Structures are given as C-alpha cells and as structure tokens.
Amino acid sequence: MVRWKDIACTAAASVALALPAVAQELTPVTFGTNWLPQAEHGGYYQALADGTYEACGLDVTIVPGGPQVNNRALLLAGRIDFHMGGNLLQAFNAVAEGIPLKVVAAHFQKEPQVLMTHPGQGLDTFESLKDIELFIGENGYQTFYQWLIDAHGFTPGQRQPYTFNPAPFLADKRSGQQGYVTSEPFAIERAGGFTPNIFLLADHGFDTYSTTVEAMDETIETMPDAVRCFVEGSALGWVNYLYGDPSAGNALILKENPDMTQAQLDYSIAKLKEYGIVDSADALELGIGAMTEERIRSFHDKMVAAGVAPEDIELSDMHTLEFVNDGVGLDRKAELTQ
Structure with missing residues (x-):
C-alpha cells in the first residue's frame, strides 16, 4: 500500500498516474460519519471523489450518520472500520468503559461550537454573555456548558433549553444561542x-x-497500512477541499444529501477557513489531522475539573500518534496557495 510521503506527485490525479499500470488490489474499508453529508465532511468526500483514497490502495465507502443512525455502535460491533467522532469526550469515556478503540487522527484542530448573540445589544464580548439567558441543548449543557461554569463563571440558571429551533433566540434580542460556526449563523x-x-x-x-x-484496536493492529492510508488520504482530501477545487467533493455531498444547498456549502467552507477549524495550531507544521499529547492532556484536565470526564484513565489508551504528524499535505497546500 502506497504512503503519501513516499510519492513525489502531490495532486491526487498525478499520484494515480504515477502508480504502476497493473491494476492495484484495493482494500475495502467503511467510514461512518456522525451526521448527514455536509461541508464539515468535505475532505472525506473530496478524497473519495478525486481518487485520493484509491491512489494509496483503499476502496472507501462513506456511510452517512443522521438522526436515526448510530455509526459509533456499528464501529463497536465491527460493522464499519472507521468512525467520525465529535470531540475527545467520547474517547475519554470509552477508555473508562474498557472499550478498545483509539483516536487515530483529528481533522479539526478546533471544535466548531459557538455561542451567538444579536448585534447592537451590547453583547459584543465573551464576558457579556454571563449576564443573559442562553439557549443550550441537553448535550451541550452536560458538556461544554459545565466547562463554561467551571472555567468562566457562567451559571446554571442562565441556561434555557434549546430544541434546535431558533425562534426563541430570534424573538429575544438579549439572549444567546449555541450553534456550529459553519451552520447556525447561516440559518x-x-x-x-x-x-x-x-x-x-x-x-x-x-x-x-x-x-x-x-x-x-483490532483494526489498528491488523490493518495498519489501511489506517495510515485513510488518515493520510483524508488529510490530503482536506487540503484539496479547502485550498483547491472542492467541486468534486461537493457534488458527492449534494448527491447524498438532497436537502443540502450550494449556498450552505460555500458558507461552511468559508467559515472553516476563516476560523482555522481544520488547519491551524499544530496542523500548520505537522499537517492536517495533527495531535499532541500535551493538547489532549490539557483538554482532559479541564474536563475533569468541570466534572464531565473520568479522572483515572490512561490517556495513551484512547489515542495513538502513529499515523499523524508526518506533514502530509503541506507540500500540496503550498502548491495550491502560492
């Protein structure tokens, strides 16, 4: 199986042409996302559409998530090979529960979670959010809002239930609402x-x-080349999606999710880039997908202090750096942005 760092040509099409003429036997793998196809999944659809996964030896099937789909359960049952996690909290809990899985890459350096307020109401600073009602969903209240209470002095009484209907926020100009930077502000x-x-x-x-x-763990141990190909191919897919022509990935997304619009995709891509969601921090030097021990420990310490993560776990049991931090995609990014 081909490794991207060993290939001189960086564009996916060039890579494919550089391979031997003899048909390559592809390894079939399945990747389950955590929601319906959208720009937040763009790098994976781009790598599938432009032949990047195939070029390093994989036949990838993407299984979309959704309100009636639990792809994480399918991962645990051995029915899919890779799963798109939300943030690190799930992996922390998996270790505490003795589940043998690991995070092998993190394609977002920042979680897109935001709080929003109305303009022109004096709610223009993070500090000003402590004095207003905030519409927060149940999962958000049990996770990031507990951190807001512990680290920033927010209060439980501020929270109002959020049912993913923006009407209450729109009606109350002195309120705030949770969202994803790539989605809810657009709505x-x-x-x-x-x-x-x-x-x-x-x-x-x-x-x-x-x-x-x-x-x-079994997949990592028995199919390390496939894991590396998927991680590195996805990183290159994200580079091509953000800095090149994303039309191939977007076409697949629009095909698989008829409710998606081109306007939403364009907005989301712009926000991914503006806020450095995918490509910032360590990814700038180590490549998209980068992780560090220090960053993982920092977040774990904060979540333990907030009471939302188990304290006595071995962090090395929930992640591996074996497949990241090799600078994959940096040359391609330089080529696209010069």
Whole structure:
C-alpha cells in the first residue's frame, strides 16, 4: 500500500498516474460519519471523489450518520472500520468503559461550537454573555456548558433549553444561542436578516480536537497500512477541499444529501477557513489531522475539573500518534496557495 510521503506527485490525479499500470488490489474499508453529508465532511468526500483514497490502495465507502443512525455502535460491533467522532469526550469515556478503540487522527484542530448573540445589544464580548439567558441543548449543557461554569463563571440558571429551533433566540434580542460556526449563523442570517455575533469556544479555551477518526484496536493492529492510508488520504482530501477545487467533493455531498444547498456549502467552507477549524495550531507544521499529547492532556484536565470526564484513565489508551504528524499535505497546500 502506497504512503503519501513516499510519492513525489502531490495532486491526487498525478499520484494515480504515477502508480504502476497493473491494476492495484484495493482494500475495502467503511467510514461512518456522525451526521448527514455536509461541508464539515468535505475532505472525506473530496478524497473519495478525486481518487485520493484509491491512489494509496483503499476502496472507501462513506456511510452517512443522521438522526436515526448510530455509526459509533456499528464501529463497536465491527460493522464499519472507521468512525467520525465529535470531540475527545467520547474517547475519554470509552477508555473508562474498557472499550478498545483509539483516536487515530483529528481533522479539526478546533471544535466548531459557538455561542451567538444579536448585534447592537451590547453583547459584543465573551464576558457579556454571563449576564443573559442562553439557549443550550441537553448535550451541550452536560458538556461544554459545565466547562463554561467551571472555567468562566457562567451559571446554571442562565441556561434555557434549546430544541434546535431558533425562534426563541430570534424573538429575544438579549439572549444567546449555541450553534456550529459553519451552520447556525447561516440559518440565523437568513431567518432573522442579521449577522449574529459569534464566539468560538475553542478560542476561549475549549481546546478539544474535533472531527476525530476512531478505530478499534483490532483494526489498528491488523490493518495498519489501511489506517495510515485513510488518515493520510483524508488529510490530503482536506487540503484539496479547502485550498483547491472542492467541486468534486461537493457534488458527492449534494448527491447524498438532497436537502443540502450550494449556498450552505460555500458558507461552511468559508467559515472553516476563516476560523482555522481544520488547519491551524499544530496542523500548520505537522499537517492536517495533527495531535499532541500535551493538547489532549490539557483538554482532559479541564474536563475533569468541570466534572464531565473520568479522572483515572490512561490517556495513551484512547489515542495513538502513529499515523499523524508526518506533514502530509503541506507540500500540496503550498502548491495550491502560492
């Protein structure tokens, strides 16, 4: 199986042409995402569409998530090979429960979680959010909001239940609402006719990795070349999606998710780049997908202090750096952005 760092040609099409003429036997693998196809999955669809995965030896099937789909359960049952995790909290809990899986890459350096407020209301600073009602969903309340309480002095009484209907936020100009920087602000702009103030939690200390790739220990041990190909191929897919022509990936997304629009895709890609969601911090020097021990420990310590992560776990049991930090895609990015 081909390794990207050993290939001189960086564009996926060039890589494919550089391979021997003899047909390559591909290894079939399945990747389960955590929601319906969208720009937040763009690098994976790009790598599938432009032949990047195939060039290093994989026949990849992407299984979309959704409200009635639990791809993480399919991973645990051995029915898919890779799963898109949300942030590191799930992996922390997996270790505590004795589940033999590891995070093998983190394709988002920042979680896209934000708080939003109305403009022109004096709610223009992170500190000002402590004085208003905030519409927060149950999962958010049990996770990042507990960190906001512990680290920043927010209070439980501020929280109002969020049912993923923006109407209460739109009606109350002195309120705030959770969202993803790539999604909810776009909806607010169209429904409310204004651009909300955006506060990315990652820029205020919520330093989890996001859009992780999880694999069972058995997969890592028995199919290391396939794991490496998927991790590195995905990194290159993200480079091509963000800095090259994303039309091939977008075409697949639009085909698989008829409710998606080109306008939403364009907005999301712009926000991924503007806020450094995929490509920032260590990824700038180590390549997209980068992780470090220090960063993982930092987030774990914060979550333990907030009471939302198990304390007595061995962090090496929930991740491996074997397949990341090799600078894959940096040359391709330089080529596309020069």
